[in-house]
Amino acid sequence: MNRTLYGNLIFELSKKGRKGYSLPQDYDRTHTTAELPEALRRKEAARLPECDELTVVRHYTNLSHNNFGVNDGFYPLGSCTMKYNPVINEEIAGMKAFAGLHPLQPAVTCQGALEVYYNLQESLAELAGLSEFTLNPCAGAHGELTGLMVIRAYHESQGDIRTKVLIPDSAHGTNPASAAVCGLEVVEVKSLADGTVDVDHLRQLLSEMGSEVAAMMMTNPNTLGIFEPRVLEITEMVHKAGGLMYYDGANLNALLGECRPGDMGFDVMHINLHKTFSTPHGGGGPGSGPVGVRKGLEQFLPTPRVKKVVVNYDLPEDGPTEWEGFIVDWGTASDINNSNKPLGSVGNFFGNFGVMLKAYTYILSLGSENIKHVGPLATLNANYIKERLRDSYLLPISGLCKHEVVFDGLVDKSSGVTTMDVAKRLLDYGYHAPTIYFPLLFHESLMIEPTENESKETIDAFIDVMHKIAKEAKTDPELVKTAPHNTPIGRVDDVLAAKNPITTYWKSKE
Amino acid sequence: MAKFEEGLRYSESHEYIRVEGEYGYIGISDYAQHALGNVVYVDMPEVDDEVTAGEEFGAVESVKAASDLISPVSGTVVEVNEALEDQPELLNEDAFANWIIKVQLSDPSELDALMDVEAYKEHCKE
Numbered sequence: 001m002n003r004t005l006y007g008n009l010i011f012e013l014s015k016k017g018r019k020g021y022s023l024p025q026d027y028d029r030t031h032t033t034a035e036l037p038e039a040l041r042r043k044e045a046a047r048l049p050e051c052d053e054l055t056v057v058r059h060y061t062n063l064s065h066n067n068f069g070v071n072d073g074f075y076p077l078g079s080c081t082m083k084y085n086p087v088i089n090e091e092i093a094g095m096k097a098f099a100g101l102h103p104l105q106p107a108v109t110c111q112g113a114l115e116v117y118y119n120l121q122e123s124l125a126e127l128a129g130l131s132e133f134t135l136n137p138c139a140g141a142h143g144e145l146t147g148l149m150v151i152r153a154y155h156e157s158q159g160d161i162r163t164k165v166l167i168p169d170s171a172h173g174t175n176p177a178s179a180a181v182c183g184l185e186v187v188e189v190k191s192l193a194d195g196t197v198d199v200d201h202l203r204q205l206l207s208e209m210g211s212e213v214a215a216m217m218m219t220n221p222n223t224l225g226i227f228e229p230r231v232l233e234i235t236e237m238v239h240k241a242g243g244l245m246y247y248d249g250a251n252l253n254a255l256l257g258e259c260r261p262g263d264m265g266f267d268v269m270h271i272n273l274h275k276t277f278s279t280p281h282g283g284g285g286p287g288s289g290p291v292g293v294r295k296g297l298e299q300f301l302p303t304p305r306v307k308k309v310v311v312n313y314d315l316p317e318d319g320p321t322e323w324e325g326f327i328v329d330w331g332t333a334s335d336i337n338n339s340n341k342p343l344g345s346v347g348n349f350f351g352n353f354g355v356m357l358k359a360y361t362y363i364l365s366l367g368s369e370n371i372k373h374v375g376p377l378a379t380l381n382a383n384y385i386k387e388r389l390r391d392s393y394l395l396p397i398s399g400l401c402k403h404e405v406v407f408d409g410l411v412d413k414s415s416g417v418t419t420m421d422v423a424k425r426l427l428d429y430g431y432h433a434p435t436i437y438f439p440l441l442f443h444e445s446l447m448i449e450p451t452e453n454e455s456k457e458t459i460d461a462f463i464d465v466m467h468k469i470a471k472e473a474k475t476d477p478e479l480v481k482t483a484p485h486n487t488p489i490g491r492v493d494d495v496l497a498a499k500n501p502i503t504t505y506w507k508s509k510e
Numbered sequence: 511m512a513k514f515e516e517g518l519r520y521s522e523s524h525e526y527i528r529v530e531g532e533y534g535y536i537g538i539s540d541y542a543q544h545a546l547g548n549v550v551y552v553d554m555p556e557v558d559d560e561v562t563a564g565e566e567f568g569a570v571e572s573v574k575a576a577s578d579l580i581s582p583v584s585g586t587v588v589e590v591n592e593a594l595e596d597q598p599e600l601l602n603e604d605a606f607a608n609w610i611i612k613v614q615l616s617d618p619s620e621l622d623a624l625m626d627v628e629a630y631k632e633h634c635k636e
Contacts (some may be wrong), residue, residue, distance in 0.1 A: 420547075420574075437574040443545045494573040495599070498550040 006062040007488065010049045011505045013059060020053035066488050068432055074454060074462050078404045078435035078447025079172070079223060081253045081275035088365060089278065089358035098357055103349035107328050114326035117350065118306040120360045121290075124271060127363075127371070128249075129262025130292040133271075134301040135356055136347045140250060143270025143289025144178035144217075146346050150268055150293060150300045151215045151244050152182060153343060157300075162214035162243070166205060168197050170224060170439050172250055175217045184214060195224040195397050195441060197234060210241030219248035220264065221255075221402035223439040225382065225449075235265025244268060249289075252276045253451070254379055254403035257372035267294045276374075277359035288355040302343040303331035304350060377452035378403040381459060385448055388463045392470035396442055403451070409444025410470055415477035419444040422469055424491060425483035429465045512541035512634065515606045519621050520630035521582040528609065529621065534583055535609035538570060541634050543605040546572040552594040552601065553579075554610060559587045561613060563620045568610065570601070583620045585613040 006013075051059075069075070075082040093099070101110055121133045137143040148165070155162045165179040168189045176186040187205060190198040197218070206213065216238045221227045228234065235245045247261040247269035253276045255261075261269050273288040274281040281287070293301060311323045331344055350356075363371065379402050386395065386405040393407035409419045423433035423446070435447040450459060473480050482491060518526040524542035527534040543549065551571040561567045561581040568579040589612035594600060600608040615621075625633060 440575055440577075495548045495550055498571075498573055499598075 006058045009505055010059055013051055013055055014049035016050060018050045018052055020056060073430050074458055075432040076434050076448045076450050077432060078449040081449060081451060082281060083278050083451040084453045085278050085280050089361045092361045093354045093357040111326055114306050116357060116360055118308055118326050120356050123363050124290055125292055128269060128292050129260030131295040132298045132301060133290045133292040134305055135290045136302050136345060136351045137289040137291055138347050138352055139287035140270060140272040140289045141174040141178055143291045144174055145181055146291045146302060147246055147268040147270055148178055148182040149343055150297060153300045154297055155214055162212055164209055164212045165214055166216040170195060170222050170441055172219060172223060172248060175248060195222060195226050196228050199230050199233060202234060202237060206237055206241045213241055213243040215244045215246050217246040217248055219251045221251050224397060224406050225401040225404040226397060227402055231264045254375050256374040258375040262294060267297060273355055273359040278362040279355045279358040286352050286355060288352045302346045303329055305329050374452050381450040381454060385450060385459060385463060389466055392467050404447055404449035407446040408442040410473055415473050417473035417477050417480050419446045421480045425469045425480045427484040428486045431462060512544050514627050514631055516627050519624035521624055522633060523580040525580060525582050527582045532615055534613050534615055536582060536611050536613060537609040538601060538605055540605045543601050546570060547574045548572055549598045549601045552598045554590045555587050557587055557590060561585060561587060582624055583613060583615055585616045587611050588614050
């Protein structure tokens with residue numbers, strides 16, 4: 001495709017007066033604005049691009065070719081679990097019987113959809129080892145905020161004012177952000193040299209401020225992909241101080257089918273359906289961040305929640321008949337004034353129902369037997385990469401990792417090639433770059449998460465390329481430092497983009 | 511390679527302080543600017559703000575990450591380096607010449623807890 005021509009912005013392709021449509025000759029232009037008050041009417045025409053249809057089609061087709069997704073190639077973006085989104089997920093979510101539903105139609109007219117909703121609530125609870133889930137929150141960080149609101153509501157119902165949240169220094173950045181949005185104060189827990197929580201520091205913090213601690217937020221395995229070996233001790237310590245344990249479900253994929261947050265002593269958690277349960281992620285969203293709680297906290301969960309009911313009828317002809325069905329608990333205004341049900345709804349209607357259909361399809365496709373292989377296979381793939389790359393890339397923490405592995409740049413840094421350069425060079429070879437410069441514990445973090453989906457051939461090919469780049473860094477460092485060379489756009493100027501972002505498409509001459 | 515400057519006191523979180531009488535000039539070390547990469551924004555306190563040893567007084571944003579600035583001493587901000595507002599890259603050009611805030615020290619004994627250049631060099635090797 002002619003990128004010089006069609007790779008321009010659609011506004012740059014615009015030619016005054018060019019159209020891809022025609023209106024009827026007798027079209028009454030005054031009609032459309034007649035109902036609008038004068039103050040709301042445009043004074044001048046909107047500056048929309050003017051193009052013929054073919055130009056528009058070529059422009060967007062060109063853009064779509066520049067995209068890179070899991071369907072295009074290996075996408076080892078650490079901490080994001082970019083797993084494959086099976087086609088059957090889309091097929092089910094696209095069924096008219098689901099896609100055509102209205103969120104406010106009466107429950108008796110959509111029992112099948114409510115059954116799926118209910119079954120997903122129950123399946124997630126079982127996989128997490130918790131009591132009940134709400135599917136209302138629309139993304140991971142939204143789930144974190146909801147979970148913290150549940151925790152705050154719980155403490156308030158006990159007449160207990162607790163304002164502090166303990167968060168390890170290796171945590172995802174969303175954890176402290178969610179706590180701050182919830183009006184809670186963040187206290188950092190230090191990590192040991194091996195990247196796990198410093199339990200002595202935690203003990204010290206709890207002795208200093210235990211009665212003020214509302215919760216501790218943790219992700220396990222942590223952001224370095226290391227399983228926290230003292231998690232049971234940690235949850236017990238926090239519980240003794242009267243705090244609750246929050247599990248950040250971003251790294252749940254490592255554990256899926258192997259062990260459960262509820263069994264580790266966590267009280268509240270969120271799950272990213274768009275990571276662990278194979279629904280689209282990133283530009284392909286939207287997300288979904290269901291929140292689960294242990295027994296005793298169910299009444300603090302937001303509504304709506306779908307409940308299963310059994311009604312007994314005594315029919316004149318058939319005698320006693322049992323009817324099993326599903327109802328929606330929307331909560332009521334009086335619930336909101338009741339300290340036991342303070343949250344109401346946190347999202348639009350049921351949340352992102354299409355995403356839930358895909359996640360439930362994934363769970364049913366695997367079944368309870370196959371889902372047990374997810375965590376172990378993701379772990380095997382990450383460890384295989386770790387062992388095969390450690391000659392070329394600096395492994396700061398050896399030993400077993402879980403679903404992802406973190407390197408600290410090249411072993412040989414003498415040529416000045418950085419993690420950023422390696423990531424850019426990977427693009428030349430047709431791979432999406434791994435996560436870089438996170439976690440912050442190392443200067444040159446390079447975080448690879450292969451997921452359980454990839455074949456040995458794919459992973460081997462990636463490993464070969466990584467070794468090749470390490471070699472290039474020695475023999476031809478300039479080649480790596482100026483990469484990428486094979487992409488539509490070369491090395492972008494990060495500094496200029498951060499300092500001087502251009503957020504409008506109009507050229508200054510206009 | 512990172513440069514180290516004699517005669518300054520350094521903190522574990524890579525801030526330095528150059529003491530002149532009852533005042534101290536606080537900035538980030540050359541090692542820190544190397545690790546951060548290209549600095550694109552410096553979030554600074556205002557004159558007359560109080561800073562406390564061990565607590566954050568601002569942040570440095572680079573293309574890689576945003577990092578808190580931790581004050582090595584307690585005191586009152588008497589001047590901020592306004593040039594950094596428009597030219598945060600000055601920290602990359604010369605981190606020692608371009609201090610971030612000037613503080614009137616409230617407790618000079620806090621300086622004893624900081625590292626001298628030799629100890630700081632060792633700290634950076636770890």
